Amino acid sequence: MHILILGAAAGGGFPQWNCACSTCAAFWRGEPGVTARTQSSIAVSADGEAWVVFNASPDLRAQIIARPRLHPRPERDLRDSPIASVVLTNGDLDHIAGLLSLREKHPLGLYMTGEIANVLDANPVFAALDPDFVVRERIALDAPFEPVPGVSVRLIAVPGKVPLYMEGRGAQGEAVETQLVGEQTVGAEITGHGKRVMYIPGCAAVPDTLKARIEGADLLMFDGTLWTDDEMQREGVGRKTGARMGHMSVSGEGGTMATFAQMTLGRRVLVHLNNTNPLLLPNSPQRAEAAEAGWDIAFDGMEISV
Numbered sequence: 001m002h003i004l005i006l007g008a009a010a011g012g013g014f015p016q017w018n019c020a021c022s023t024c025a026a027f028w029r030g031e032p033g034v035t036a037r038t039q040s041s042i043a044v045s046a047d048g049e050a051w052v053v054f055n056a057s058p059d060l061r062a063q064i065i066a067r068p069r070l071h072p073r074p075e076r077d078l079r080d081s082p083i084a085s086v087v088l089t090n091g092d093l094d095h096i097a098g099l100l101s102l103r104e105k106h107p108l109g110l111y112m113t114g115e116i117a118n119v120l121d122a123n124p125v126f127a128a129l130d131p132d133f134v135v136r137e138r139i140a141l142d143a144p145f146e147p148v149p150g151v152s153v154r155l156i157a158v159p160g161k162v163p164l165y166m167e168g169r170g171a172q173g174e175a176v177e178t179q180l181v182g183e184q185t186v187g188a189e190i191t192g193h194g195k196r197v198m199y200i201p202g203c204a205a206v207p208d209t210l211k212a213r214i215e216g217a218d219l220l221m222f223d224g225t226l227w228t229d230d231e232m233q234r235e236g237v238g239r240k241t242g243a244r245m246g247h248m249s250v251s252g253e254g255g256t257m258a259t260f261a262q263m264t265l266g267r268r269v270l271v272h273l274n275n276t277n278p279l280l281l282p283n284s285p286q287r288a289e290a291a292e293a294g295w296d297i298a299f300d301g302m303e304i305s306v
Contacts, residue, residue: 001151001192001306002045003219004070006053006063007038008298009273010225011094013059016275021235023280033282037300038063039094040201040272042221043070043083046150046192052085054188054199060098066301085109085147089155090185090202091119091163096126103128111147113155114138115183119163141183151192156213159204160185161246178246179204185246189213195306197221201272204246206259216264218306221298224270227251227277227286235276250279250290257293266306271298 007013014037015024026034039057051070057063064070064083072080085108088095096119102108110129112120117138120126139145144152159179161167167176187200187210197219206214214220225247232238242249249255250270260268270290273279278286279297287297 001190001195001197002048003197003304003306004043004051004067005269005271005298005300005302005304006041006043006067007057007059008271008300008302009037009039009275011039011092012275013037013039014273014275014280019237019275021237021276023278024275026281031281034280035299037273037280037298041095041098042199042271043067044151044190044192044197045069045082045148049082050084050148051082052087052147052151052153053083054087055089055095055201056086056098056102057094058097061101063300079104079106081106083108085111087147087153087155087188088112088116089188089199090160091116091166092202093163093165095201096120099126100128102134103130105130105133108134109137109147110134111137111139111145111153113141113183113186116186119166141186151190153191154189155186156189156210157181157183158185158187158200158202158210159207159246160202161204176244178243193306195219197306199271202246203248204243205248206256211259211263214260214263214265218266219269219304220260220265220267221269221271222256222260223247223272224250224256224277224279224295224297225272225274227279231274231276237276250277250295251286257290257295261293267296267304268294269296269298269302269304273297
């Protein structure tokens with residue numbers, strides 16, 4: 001399988017347009033090796049011809065322009081794209097807003113759970129995706145489907161929460177459940193050519209059932225949003241902890257590195273990095289610690305073959 005990292009950052013991208021936290025400031029100063037990253041998305045193909053995009057970020061058009069493998073092929077048709085389908089792992093803005101860039105009456109399969117589909121159905125702006133061309137498929141958890149030839153996908157429930165813009169729909173003062181397990185936040189188990197890839201860009205915890213599902217994967221692309229739970233608070237750019245946002249920390253007891261340390265896995269890649277995360281700085285001690293633990297840090301344009 002061929003995998004392209006289209007965007008490696010969390011919502012807002014890196015640097016965030018209005019942020020001067022220590023990591024963003026390093027970019028604005030032009031420090032060597034500190035590179036911009038667009039918002040979270042990957043593309044997968046079995047043959048290098050037909051591609052499925054996982055999560056349509058607001059930066060999708062720019063991501064397509066930056067990746068020649070996703071360019072139209074004029075020898076085939078005046079209206080053409082190697083992108084044959086899109087799979088959504090939640091209803092967050094940084095994963096669905098890019099759908100509006102795919103509204104130009106082009107045949108496309110759109111795969112998601114029923115709960116994620118309800119989010120799109122409830123917002124009339126997504127009616128811009130002409131149903132005569134964009135077919136919305138509601139996929140049951142753990143049911144296999146083939147979004148492009150040679151690539152099989154199963155959506156698996158992972159602990160998470162509803163999108164931020166939906167939090168206010170409950171009773172006033174109602175606590176937000178950050179480790180819901182159901183159809184609102186999912187990971188993708190992707191198989192093809194005898195290989196198994198796990199793509200989990202958002203995850204609040206790893207229960208034993210999820211660990212067992214991930215065990216032995218040839219590639220794990222996992223939520224790397226924050227290095228520490230209080231990272232945004234310490235940077236002075238937010239009040240919420242990572243746990244409150246529905247994300248594990250990479251470091252610390254119970255963090256991602258510790259959780260997967262003893263597991264049998266192939267390559268390990270951290271995706272969906274928040275703009276405050278020191279892993280974005282190539283010479284940071286945190287980057288060195290992650291590398292020592294066997295983790296790669298995703299970047300836009302990263303190509304992986306399994």
